[in-house]
Amino acid sequence: MATDVTIPPLGESITEASVGQWLKQPGDAVKADEPIVSLETDKVAVEVPSPVDGVLTEHLAAVGDTVAVGSAIARVEAGAAAAAPAPKAEAPKAAEAPKAEAAKPAAAAPAPAAPAAAEAEAEADYDAISPAVRRLLGDYHLDPASITGSGKDGRLTKADVLTAIDNGSAKLLSSGAKPAAAAPKAARNEERVRMTRLRQTIARRLKEAQNTAAMLTTFNDVDMTAVIAARDTYRDMFEKKHGVRLGFMSFFVKAVTLALRDVPSVNAAIEGDEIVYRDYADIGVAVSSPGGLVVPILRDADKLSFAETEKAIGDFGRRARDGQLKLDELQGGTFTISNGGVFGSLMSTPIINPPQSGVLGMHRIEDRPVVRNGQIAIRPMMYLALSYDHRLIDGREAVTFLVRVKEAIEDPARLLLDM
Incomplete structure (x- = not known):
């Protein structure tokens, strides 16, 4: 049975808020009273909990959307169990390759290949971070690699960063280090981020x-x-x-x-x-x-x-x-x-x-x-x-x-x- 998650009263004279960050994604198991989304009001951030145990099946609003008090923002399938992630398909074996090809020794990779691959992987990991978390990392000049993510596929959440700041485990970027998001010098990138309601x-x-x-x-x-x-x-x-x-x-x-x-x-x-x-x-x-x-x-x-x-x-x-x-x-x-x-x-x-x-x-x-x-x-x-x-x-x-x-x-x- 699907249960709607609605926006609770947020305080005197406050009739709407903005979706700041989804703390749970579709398919995630949730418990009753466990926060699933963080809303931004004119003054503070408010977390909205799940009303029941079950699985979050659907987001009804995207990050940045304005939502009214009392409106439905997500759906939870009560009593359902989280679906296990499907195993990744194995790459097809090259059984049909000629034996002569199989016998050939692999060509030695150029020396810069490993650093280039690591850099590409770091940039890909940073690209998976939400804009809100990027802003928080930038505000405190933190190295995202020093923080363990608890989100889907190990992604960083705002709660992960705040916890790392609180317990002192987050590391600052060294003066000579560049954040993983740094683009090549030749690139001139821009990012447009919607102002929070607080800002x-x-x-x-x-x-x-x-x-x-x-x-x-x-x-x-x-x-x-x-x-x-x-x-x-x-x-x-x-x-x-x-x-x-x-x-x-x-x-x-x-x-x-x-x-x-x-x-x-x-x-x-x-x-x-x-x-x-x-x-x-x-x-x-x-x-x-x-x-x-x-x-x-x-x-x-x-x-x-x-x-x-x-x-x-x-x-x-x-x-x-x-x-x-x-x-x-x-x-x-x-x-x-x-x-x-x-x-x-x-x-x-x-x-x-x-x-x-x-x-x-x-x-x-x-x-x-x-x-x-x-x-x-x-x-x-x-x-x-x-x-x-x-x-x-x-x-x-x-x-x-x-x-x-x-x-x-x-x-x-x-x-x-x-x-």
Whole structure:
């Protein structure tokens, strides 16, 4: 008996999604509640499970197709067993060849033949990889040969790559190595890949922010000496007690919540002809995912401890990479922190995430000469950038906010004393 696999409800106001990747192919055995397809919504990837045990008999949509909530996307034959692959036909024996031909010794193959065959085989294997998996390999600069595929005929799936990244078994391409997909130098190839729904949403919202808000960016720098010293002193004790590493982000989250309390307009939003002020701080922390940048929300961040903050951020990062963030974790937020420093950024002008009115950009820590007590000293410095909606936030308020953050980071005791 064939059973339709339908698209479940995906969250408030979401009526459709795109097929991102088929996790099971026709003829594969599936179990009840086993994911068979990954869908891409405007915010996250959602896996749709099989409703019954059986065999997947048919795909009703192709990768990239838009599917509506409630529509059938595949069929499963309940209770059926997977068909065994047919044995490959043996090549016909050359029994009719003249004996003289059989007696002739085989000609020696040219020396380059073996490398050429291996290269052709590697290129053929890469061609069998889906575009979504290719993008993921390219994003992380991974060697596909170092990852074991679990798909049909040993093909790589997105889950295989993410698992290899998580357990550290995936190998990076060496600086001199070329990916298996590299075409001969004489070739000039192009590949057209449809934008994911997440990337389309990111593009649309960023452009809306530029068209709507009167955006301006103010910069400052911060001496990280005190925070680095505190982290080095208490890192081992902190991890032993709380089971999580002490990073820099929890210091900045705390510093931002104190600054938002002192400069409430940065935590406010414009709605029509009204300004909405909040007495709480829901901080969005931008994290990287295979599909693009996502911003999960730390609810009531002003009430979280350092350990609670670090645990939440670490959990967000892992689940963003695995595509397991929930929709409600990406909605709302009153202010955003984006850390481009983890990718090596020295300075940038981040774009606000509407309807928020501000975003703080962190950057890489770099030893630079600065003047301290009339003497030139080498200190670990970081540039901070606050992009804000100038319709709501004046320059004086923006500068005051950055100075509050700077003071709290350069004197971490303020974070403990709520100053």
